[in-house]
Amino acid sequence: MLIERIWVGNPGRNFNYLVACEATGNAVAVDPLDAGLCLATAARRGWRITHIVNTHEHNDHIAGNAGVVAATGASVLAHSRAATRIGRIDREVGHGDTVAVGTSLQLEVLATPGHTLAHICLRAGDALLSGDTLFNAGVGKCSKGGDPATLYETFATVFAALPDSVRVYPGHEYLRRNLSFAVDREPGNTRARRMLERIENIEGAAAPVLTLGDEREINVFLRVDSPEVAAGVGGAPGSAPATAKEVFLALRRLRDRW
């Protein structure tokens, strides 16, 4: 499996992805926003885009579909709940489905609702294309068709079952801003503070690829069991400790205003 992470360089800080079968050069474009960039990257690598997968229905994750389809005839795959917004879907996919690309690439579909109710992530070996569900050092917001409690359940079930070794490929590059929030909520997290210092001048195309193990150390939304994080969103002194879900929802509300 080969992955190209494409930095779009737009104000929304999107990443587009091509994931290719090494044996055939057939590739899937994930969340194409800039069709020209995706096509140029495929041409440079000698790959042929045969599939498009949209992790969800927001315009900045689907706007490049038409251009890629016009140039390649690729088939479009997405969750059935995204169909009306995306328009043309050739195959509706859901949790546990497999998308085969070429002869050697298998993508596993994970239903990960929360950012929107139609959201899916893709797992290809040790890579996780996480769309707008999991960002580096943060999680997706829920104000455009999503639901924070549903997002919490996705993390507590689907993501909790994934191993530390999984490399995370998110839909946007928000690392510095997310880390700033994480450090603000958990000043005692020295790993997060050191990473924030280290990436002071590193962003966009140069942003590091982190693993889920890294995220479990620096991403405050994955650290709802940390006493410092829980205490920071706690209720009145003497009240019962907040549950993991309450901490997560409080963090999401704080991040929305941060």
Ligand SMILES: [Zn+2]
């Ligand atoms: Zn989105």
